[in-house]
Amino acid sequence: MSGKSPAPGGLALVESLVNTLDLETGADSLDTPEGRAPFALTERETPHARVLRESLRAALLAHAGHPPHAPVTPLGALLAEAPLLVTVDDADGSAALAPADGRLLTARIAAAVAEALVAGTWTRLKACEAADCHWAYYDRSPAGRGRWCSMAVCGARAKMRRYRARET
Numbered sequence: 444m445s446g447k448s449p450a451p452g453g454l455a456l457v458e459s460l461v462n463t464l465d466l467e468t469g470a471d472s473l474d475t476p477e478g479r480a481p482f483a484l485t486e487r488e489t490p491h492a493r494v495l496r497e498s499l500r501a502a503l504l505a506h507a508g509h510p511p512h513a514p515v516t517p518l519g520a521l522l523a524e525a526p527l528l529v530t531v532d533d534a535d536g537s538a539a540l541a542p543a544d545g546r547l548l549t550a551r552i553a554a555a556v557a558e559a560l561v562a563g564t565w566t567r568l569k570a571c572e573a574a575d576c577h578w579a580y581y582d583r584s585p586a587g588r589g590r591w592c593s594m595a596v597c598g599a600r601a602k603m604r605r606y607r608a609r610e611t
Contacts, residue, residue, distance in 0.1 A: 447592070450581035453555025454568050456482075460492070460552070461500050461570065461579035482548055492548055495521055499552070503570035503579050507589075512570075512577055525553035 449455040460482060463472045472478030473489050473496075484492050498518040501511035526543035527550060540557040542550030559565035570577045571592035582589035 447580055447583070450568050451564060452562065453551075453558045454564060454581065456555050457499055457552060457568060458579040458581065460496050460548075461503060463496060466577055467575050483546060484548060488548065495549060495552060500570050500577055500579070503568055504577065506566045507569040507572060509570070509572060521549060522553040522556065525550040527553055527557070
């Protein structure tokens with residue numbers, strides 16, 4: 444739903460996975476081979492990817508100060524299964540966590556979360572406050588208190604609902 448630029452670094456992968464489901468319409472791009480292709484998912488891997496997606500959504504809602512949208516498998520439990528390696532650059536000695544198997548979506552997500560933790564950007568990735576949206580977006584506001592994926596859509600709807608409630 445958001446017209447904002449994608450999240451930085453590996454968080455773009457997390458954001459795009461969460462945004463494969465449009466809660467308003469129910470359309471799930473993981474239902475099609477074209478929708479699974481950016482994540483290198485097979486049809487067999489799709490149910491696990493959906494569980495991971497909804498656990499990520501719950502974490503992003505928590506970043507925005509909201510309770511989970513539904514009962515989910517704890518994200519930590521899912522990421523604990525992810526095989527990661529510490530890589531060290533021979534030229535400059537910098538280190539990073541990388542997926543041990545780049546084909547595994549959970550490992551790629553875990554590496555992205557680890558990268559974001561180090562960069563201090565993990566909690567800036569949030570889910571929209573609107574109950575019929577919960578779209579993932581990267582909060583670029585100076586204070587980090589963004590509430591909606593799009594002020595023009597979800598923010599405007601929320602403000603209009605509050606206005607109408609006061610007028611009645």
